[in-house]
Structures are given as C-alpha cells and as structure tokens.
Amino acid sequence: MDNQFIAHTKPLAGESPAQKNNMLLHPCSNRYSAIKCNWSTSSSDDTQCISCKSTRMIPDQNDPKNAHRWMVLERAKRQLFMTLLSLKLPIEDFHQTPGGLAFEFLEDKRSNPNIMLDHVLTGHSNGTITLNAAEADEGFLHVMKEQMGETYRTILGHFRHEVGHYYWGIVINDDYKLSQFRELFGDERQDYGEALERYYNQPKRNFKSSQFITQYASSHPLEDWAESWAHYLHIVDTLETAVSYGLSAYEPKINDFDNWYSEWARVAQTMNALNRSMGLSDAYPFILTEIVRAKLHFIDYLIDGFAKKG
Ligand SMILES: [Zn+2]
Ligand SMILES: [Zn+2]
Incomplete structure (x- = not known):
C-alpha cells in the first residue's frame, strides 16, 4: 500500500x-x-x-x-x-x-x-x-x-x-505476561545462535505446520513472536484500509478480537481471489490455525492494555 x-x-x-x-x-x-x-x-x-x-x-x-x-x-x-x-x-x-x-x-x-x-x-x-x-x-x-x-x-x-x-x-512487562508468553511461544532463553544455525541448515521448501505462521517463526520463540507481531500489524492495517474503502464494515480495534479476526479471513480470501483474477500470486498466502490465532489474540490483549493506559 x-x-x-x-x-x-x-x-x-x-x-x-x-x-x-x-x-x-x-x-x-x-x-x-x-x-x-x-x-x-x-x-x-x-x-x-x-x-x-x-x-x-x-x-x-x-x-x-x-x-x-x-x-x-x-x-x-x-x-x-x-x-x-x-x-x-x-x-x-x-x-x-x-x-x-x-x-x-x-x-x-x-x-x-x-x-x-x-x-x-x-x-x-x-x-x-x-x-x-x-x-x-x-x-x-x-x-x-x-x-x-x-x-x-x-x-x-x-x-x-x-x-x-x-x-x-515493552509489552511483556511482568512475570505473569512472561509466563503466558512462554506457554504460547516457548522458552525464549533457549540458545538463540544455535537455534538460528539449526534453522538455516534445514531445507526451506514445503513447510507445513499448524503451530507457526511462517517457517521462520519455527526457528526460535522470539522469532515466532516477531513473525506473529508482524502479522498482527499486517491484519490491523489492511483491515483499516478495507474499512476506509468500503470493503469491510469492521473497525479492527473497535470490534472485539473474535469478530475482526473472522472478518480478516473473509477480507484475505477476497484479496487473494482479486489477485488471482489479475494473474498475481496470493496477497496473503498464509494459513491461520487455532494455535496461531491464540498467539495473535495474546498480542491483541497486550496491545489493548497499553491503549487503555493512554
Ligand atoms: Zn518526515
Ligand atoms: Zn527476528
């Protein structure tokens, strides 16, 4: 955009x-x-x-x-x-x-x-x-x-x-949130260098997993977090754009998570179909599983905590 x-x-x-x-x-x-x-x-x-x-x-x-x-x-x-x-x-x-x-x-x-x-x-x-x-x-x-x-x-x-x-x-600012993070993403204290080396030495094609949004997310809990965070921002921004152009009636941060999350599935499907009509590759070539959804919901909860303070 x-x-x-x-x-x-x-x-x-x-x-x-x-x-x-x-x-x-x-x-x-x-x-x-x-x-x-x-x-x-x-x-x-x-x-x-x-x-x-x-x-x-x-x-x-x-x-x-x-x-x-x-x-x-x-x-x-x-x-x-x-x-x-x-x-x-x-x-x-x-x-x-x-x-x-x-x-x-x-x-x-x-x-x-x-x-x-x-x-x-x-x-x-x-x-x-x-x-x-x-x-x-x-x-x-x-x-x-x-x-x-x-x-x-x-x-x-x-x-x-x-x-x-x-x-x-910044957003994981107490022990409770940290323990929730570890439950969803894994223990971030595992050796980062070793994890990345392992990741770069494995084949990159045909990755399928219900746990991770991308293959890179599987490399380390902190990379899983950063990939999930990026997708949260992709979704919020793209849904806002879809609303401003009349393609969606939802307001990402006004409707609750469940509503806008399912609205995203509809908008992403529409974007992909439009791209295929133009002979282009899918705009959003990702599968959002229940596990990924739980990670995005956690990010939504953390960001909402900051927005309420403001
Ligand atoms: Zn400037
Ligand atoms: Zn990273």
Whole structure:
C-alpha cells in the first residue's frame, strides 16, 4: 500500500499526529529531500516528523540509486508508524532515550563494491533496527525471496517484524505476561545462535505446520513472536484500509478480537481471489490455525492494555 497515495485518499490515515490534533504544523524538513516526506511536526524543537526522526543512518546519497532506496524505505516506515500510532503504542526514538527506536539503512558489498562490509543483516538490537538498503530494489528482493524460500517478503514486513522484537521488552512487562508468553511461544532463553544455525541448515521448501505462521517463526520463540507481531500489524492495517474503502464494515480495534479476526479471513480470501483474477500470486498466502490465532489474540490483549493506559 502506497503511503503517499493513502495521504490523499484515505481520511486521516496519512496524517501525522500533529495534523490530527490540529496543532500549528511545520512541514517535515524532509519534504523537499529525496524522500518527499508528506508528514509534519508540531514542535518547534523538531524539524523532522516522528518517522523521519527515527532514522539514524542512510546510505550515501551521492549515488542516485540510494536516493530512490531511501525514499522507498521511508515510505514503508511511515506506513509502519501509522499503525503504531493507531494502536497507541509508545514510541520513543533514540534522541529521547537510550535504547529508543533507531533505524539504520546500510549497504554492503553485494550492492556496492566500495563498501567494506560483506553482509548487512536485517535485525534488531537494543532499539536499533538495521536493514540492507538494497532490499528497496525489486531485483534484490526477488533474489532474496528465492534464496530464503519466502513467498512474502517486503520492506514493510521487515519493519513490522523487527519492531516486534523492540516491543517484546515493552509489552511483556511482568512475570505473569512472561509466563503466558512462554506457554504460547516457548522458552525464549533457549540458545538463540544455535537455534538460528539449526534453522538455516534445514531445507526451506514445503513447510507445513499448524503451530507457526511462517517457517521462520519455527526457528526460535522470539522469532515466532516477531513473525506473529508482524502479522498482527499486517491484519490491523489492511483491515483499516478495507474499512476506509468500503470493503469491510469492521473497525479492527473497535470490534472485539473474535469478530475482526473472522472478518480478516473473509477480507484475505477476497484479496487473494482479486489477485488471482489479475494473474498475481496470493496477497496473503498464509494459513491461520487455532494455535496461531491464540498467539495473535495474546498480542491483541497486550496491545489493548497499553491503549487503555493512554
Ligand atoms: Zn518526515
Ligand atoms: Zn527476528
């Protein structure tokens, strides 16, 4: 979904929080940069909007390819932020607090021979989300899809997954929630490095499991969490869009979980059928089992707890 497009066609969805509250607005200083940001800020202390502020590193802008990559990456990031704001999740960036959200878009040798680094790995560490800027290139993304055996791979999907790691430490904030997490996802204290090595050494095709939303989710409980979190965000955002275009009468966060979850099954089926009519692959090629449903319900309960506090 094109965030720039939404800003003009979907009421409120493309607006920054300042715009929604009718405050004195200043256009984001990136409005006239390569990324053409269409958000604003209400604070005279901030020259950049809430999304742009969270970017700490961008690839060398002397290369025109990187200007395009940065634009594609920021557009997906604003889409991510829209959902985080709509869910009333706390957002603190690295300027505000140590370990706050920071995005670093890097290059490696595969896309730029002048770079020392062999491989930029997409990941999260203590609030910092790192992404290979080349993921913004259709060709690179396609090769990665093939190599990793992933039918669905997008920049927005990366952001939603990685931010799930960030929010794990925020929404699971007491022992009771932690024990509930372990019951559903498993014990996150199992060795992460070993689990990932095991995962990368196994064949990636024809994965079928009632326990996990994706094959990667089976690698470690924290990856299962991040994959499930990403799907929760996919569903909330896509259902909101379906409602705003008259394709669904449901409001994800107003109706209770059971209602909007079954509405999602209907909307996903519609999207897949529409794509098939256009000769495209399924928009949502995933099976939501009862076990996966329980994981998404748990995430819904945790996020609701934060929204109520706000
Ligand atoms: Zn901006
Ligand atoms: Zn992960």
